[in-house]
Amino acid sequence: MAVSVRRLGPRAVGLTYLLALLGAPVAMIFYRTFEHGLAPVWNAVTQPNAIHAFWLSVELVAIVVPLNTVFGIGIALLIERGRFRGRALLGLLLDLPFAISPVVVGLALVLVYGRTGWFGNWLTAHGIQVIFSIPGMVLATAFVSLPFVARETVPVLHELGTDAEQAAATLGASAWQTFRRVTLPAIRWGVVYGVVLTTARALGEFGAVSIVSGRLEGQTQTLPLYVQDRFENFDTTGAYAAAVVLALLAFATLLTMNLLARRTRRDTAV
Amino acid sequence: MSPGPVSQALERHSPRRRGLPAGGRSATALGNGLLAGYLSVLVLLPVSALLASAASGGSAAFWQSVSGPEAVAALKLTLVASAIVVVVNALFGTLIAWVLVRDEFPGKRVVNALIDLPFALPTVVAGVVLLALYGKGGPAGIDITFTRAAVGLALLFVTLPFVVRSVQPVLIELDRSMEEAAGSLGAGSWTVFRRIVLPNLTPAILSGAALSFARALGEFGSVVLISGNLPFKTEVGSVYIFNQVENDNVAAAASVSVVLLACALVVLGAMTWLSRRGSAHGG
Numbered sequence: 001m002a003v004s005v006r007r008l009g010p011r012a013v014g015l016t017y018l019l020a021l022l023g024a025p026v027a028m029i030f031y032r033t034f035e036h037g038l039a040p041v042w043n044a045v046t047q048p049n050a051i052h053a054f055w056l057s058v059e060l061v062a063i064v065v066p067l068n069t070v071f072g073i074g075i076a077l078l079i080e081r082g083r084f085r086g087r088a089l090l091g092l093l094l095d096l097p098f099a100i101s102p103v104v105v106g107l108a109l110v111l112v113y114g115r116t117g118w119f120g121n122w123l124t125a126h127g128i129q130v131i132f133s134i135p136g137m138v139l140a141t142a143f144v145s146l147p148f149v150a151r152e153t154v155p156v157l158h159e160l161g162t163d164a165e166q167a168a169a170t171l172g173a174s175a176w177q178t179f180r181r182v183t184l185p186a187i188r189w190g191v192v193y194g195v196v197l198t199t200a201r202a203l204g205e206f207g208a209v210s211i212v213s214g215r216l217e218g219q220t221q222t223l224p225l226y227v228q229d230r231f232e233n234f235d236t237t238g239a240y241a242a243a244v245v246l247a248l249l250a251f252a253t254l255l256t257m258n259l260l261a262r263r264t265r266r267d268t269a270v
Numbered sequence: 271m272s273p274g275p276v277s278q279a280l281e282r283h284s285p286r287r288r289g290l291p292a293g294g295r296s297a298t299a300l301g302n303g304l305l306a307g308y309l310s311v312l313v314l315l316p317v318s319a320l321l322a323s324a325a326s327g328g329s330a331a332f333w334q335s336v337s338g339p340e341a342v343a344a345l346k347l348t349l350v351a352s353a354i355v356v357v358v359n360a361l362f363g364t365l366i367a368w369v370l371v372r373d374e375f376p377g378k379r380v381v382n383a384l385i386d387l388p389f390a391l392p393t394v395v396a397g398v399v400l401l402a403l404y405g406k407g408g409p410a411g412i413d414i415t416f417t418r419a420a421v422g423l424a425l426l427f428v429t430l431p432f433v434v435r436s437v438q439p440v441l442i443e444l445d446r447s448m449e450e451a452a453g454s455l456g457a458g459s460w461t462v463f464r465r466i467v468l469p470n471l472t473p474a475i476l477s478g479a480a481l482s483f484a485r486a487l488g489e490f491g492s493v494v495l496i497s498g499n500l501p502f503k504t505e506v507g508s509v510y511i512f513n514q515v516e517n518d519n520v521a522a523a524a525s526v527s528v529v530l531l532a533c534a535l536v537v538l539g540a541m542t543w544l545s546r547r548g549s550a551h552g553g
Contacts, residue, residue, distance in 0.1 A: 014369040015381070017362050021427055022387060028409065029402040067308075074305045093313055098481070099534040100317075101488025103508045104527040107515050108316035111323050111524065118319055143312050175298060197389075204392025206491035207508065211515055224394045224491070231398060231495055243398045250390035257390075258383050 029247065033240040044241035049218050053226035054245070057203055059134075060222065064141045064202045069195055072149025073187075077179075079150070080157040094147050105143050106211025109136060132214035137222070140208035145201040149194030156190035157183075193260050200253040204246065320531075323524035335522035336529055343502045344510035345529060347421070351506065352486035355425040356479045363433025364475055370434070371441040388430050393491025396427050401496055416498030421506060424492040429485050433478035440474040441467075473545055480541035484534040 033041055044050065079090055097105070112118045113130035123130060130136045164186070168178040184191075206224045213220035221229065223242060230238035324332055335341065370382050388396060400423055406413045414420040444467065452462045490508040497504040499513070507530050514523035 010365055011369050011373050011375060014362070014366045018366065018381065018384075021423075021430065022384065025399045025403040025427075026387070029399045032402050071305060071308050074301060075309075078302070078305065093309060095538070096313060096317065099484050099488075099538055100531055101490060101508045101511070101527070103490045103512045103515075104320065104488065104531060105316070107511060107520070107523055107527060108320040110515065111319035111520065112316050116520075118315070139312060143316070146312065200390045204390075204395070204491075206392060206394045207512070210490075211512065224392045227392075227394050227398060228495060239398055240402070243395045246392050246395045247399070250387060250392070250395075253390040254383055254386055257386065 026247065029240060029243060033237075033244045040237055041241045041244070044235075044238045045245060047238065049221065050223075050226060050238070050242055052218050053221045053223045053242070056221065057223040060137055060141050060209075061199055061202045063138050064145060065195060065198050067142055068145055068198050068202075069149050069191065072146070072194060072198075073153055073191060075150040076153035076157055076187075077183075079154055081162070094150055097144050097146050102140075102144055102205065102207025103211060105208040106140055109139050109143070109208070109212050113139070131212050132216070132220060134220075136212035137209050137220065140212045141202045141205050144205050144208055145198045148197040148201065149191060152190045152194035152197065153187055156187045160186050189260060189263060193257065196253055196256050196260065200250065203249060320524050320527060323521055324528040327521055331521065332525045332528075335525040338522075340501050340505070341510060341522070341526050344505045344507050345526065347418070347505070348487055348507035348530070349533070351418070351421050351425055352483050354422060355429060355486050356483045358426060359429055359433045359482050360475050360479045363430070363478060364437050364471060367434045367437035367441055371438060385431050385434050388428050393428060393489070394495065396492040397424055397495040400424060400427060400492070405496075415496060416500060416504060418497075418504055420496045420498075421493055421504055424496050425486045425489055428489055428492050429482035432482040432485070433475060436474045436478035436481070437471055440471055444470055477541050477545055480537050483537050487530055487534050 045054075075090065075094060078084075079087060079094075100108075110117060110131055113123065113136060114120055115124065115131070117131075128135075130139070160183070164182050165178050168182045169175075173181065204224055205222075206228070209222055210225060210228075213222070213225065215221055215225050215229070217229065223246060227239050227242045227246070230236075230242060336345075366385070370378065370385075391399070400420075401415065402408060403410050404412060404414045404420075404423065406415055414423060448466050449462050452466055453459075457465070488508055489506070490512065493506055494509055494512075497506065497509070499505050499509045501510075505513075507526060511523045511526050511530075514520070514526070
């Protein structure tokens with residue numbers, strides 16, 4: 001039975017590690033949220049501040065995801081199809097959000113758009129408030145979720161090659177027609193996968209938004225900020241309930257990712 | 271990622287490049303302009319402002335903010351915790367990838383799907399989740415709140431997928447005939463793993479490790495609730511920066527940010543260089 005011991009050893013160690021780090025804590029938060037029944041949870045998630053935080057998070061996602069999708073596709077096209085000197089620099093710029101702490105993103109935005117920042121005087125003179133209000137939170141969320149669509153689209157574009165695009169152009173299609181009728185249908189699943197990742201990241205962003213929002217209860221408090229606020233005010237029921245809402249959204253994200261991955265595999269198999 | 275010679279040649283003779291209708295060309299220019307504007311407003315200007323702010327007081331002021339005892343303690347904790355986390359990730363990430371590729375057991379697909387949960391879960395929720403089990407009054411009977419172990423645990427949680435997801439595809443593609451040959455020549459399974467499998471996995475392990483190191487250096491949301499942010503004890507670099515910003519000490523925050531960012535970029539740069547060298551050797 002040496003074979004089964006060899007197999008079981010790594011399996012036992014690996015699964016125990018996953019259970020202790022991931023499985024048990026996640027199961028525990030569901031258990032502790034619902035241990036006193038549904039009523040207190042429902043009560044907690046229907047608090048006005050919780051509802052406001054939820055819709056604010058949705059609003060940020062609704063602004064940021066379309067922006068980063070359009071510009072992400074544009075960046076991917078430039079990286080894969082463009083022929084200019086700064087391509088490597090563009091790739092580096094795209095990776096920057098992965099290397100930079102969310103807190104530092106928030107700070108950097110304050111240094112440009114804050115009251116004492118580079119554009120502070122100009123923005124104040126024109127009555128525009130960026131920091132401690134929605135525009136700043138949009139910028140922070142867009143910064144941290146910038147790379148996903150482009151990163152998922154670049155390899156698909158590379159794989160696709162330019163043959164079909166060349167053919168379309170030779171047959172007289174304009175650049176826009178070629179993109180819409182040839183390129184976009186071929187890259188769509190890569191783009192959608194990137195959109196799912198962008199949505200998850202935008203919904204959960206905490207550090208950068210924490211700095212630029214000012215965390216004003218019922219005003220600039222997103223759902224993740226609400227979780228922190230409840231937790232620090234010893235309202236564990238409220239914190240757990242809001243955390244479970246976000247966890248359920250994360251599970252929905254995972255499910256979509258898996259369905260999409262299967263879909264892409266089928267597409268490439270055909 | 272550069273296009274192959276064929277597509278490059280095609281590109282050169284592309285009618286799109288030569289005889290594009292005037293409207294199409296100006297539309298492309300407009301698109302590029304918008305893109306440049308977006309990236310400037312979002313990334314370039316803020317990062318430039320960060321560097322400018324760190325440099326604003328000259329090198330003496332920069333050095334003073336970076337070498338203050340609290341800043342040094344925070345940076346040291348961040349670097350040491352990230353280093354430990356990377357080693358644990360490299361070991362367990364490789365092991366988990368191995369189990370997910372080479373082993374068969376009921377529920378494997380669910381486990382495989384759950385590996386990405388730390389990427390999908392908001393970081394602050396990750397902190398709350400860990401506290402629900404390992405915090406005060408939790409059923410595990412231990413309380414890790416406000417300890418350095420809590421910092422390590424939070425970092426392990428959020429960086430779990432990196433090594434697993436970079437090793438897994440390499441392991442799937444790995445040709446097993448080499449292992450079978452070694453086995454039939456009398457090598458034990460550990461020898462086969464160490465001499466044949468591991469060398470093939472090393473680039474993937476390193477790249478996953480580098481990504482998790484960069485992530486751990488800047489991690490904030492999962493650490494902030496669980497660690498208590500006690501200066502000189504559990505305060506990591508990102509939390510120190512946050513506190514400096516809250517206290518209107520922006521230049522000091524920017525200086526420490528630049529140090530953190532430089533560390534992350536050095537590690538990621540080294541990874542890119544290593545992987546390029548590796549692929550050059552492979553042909």
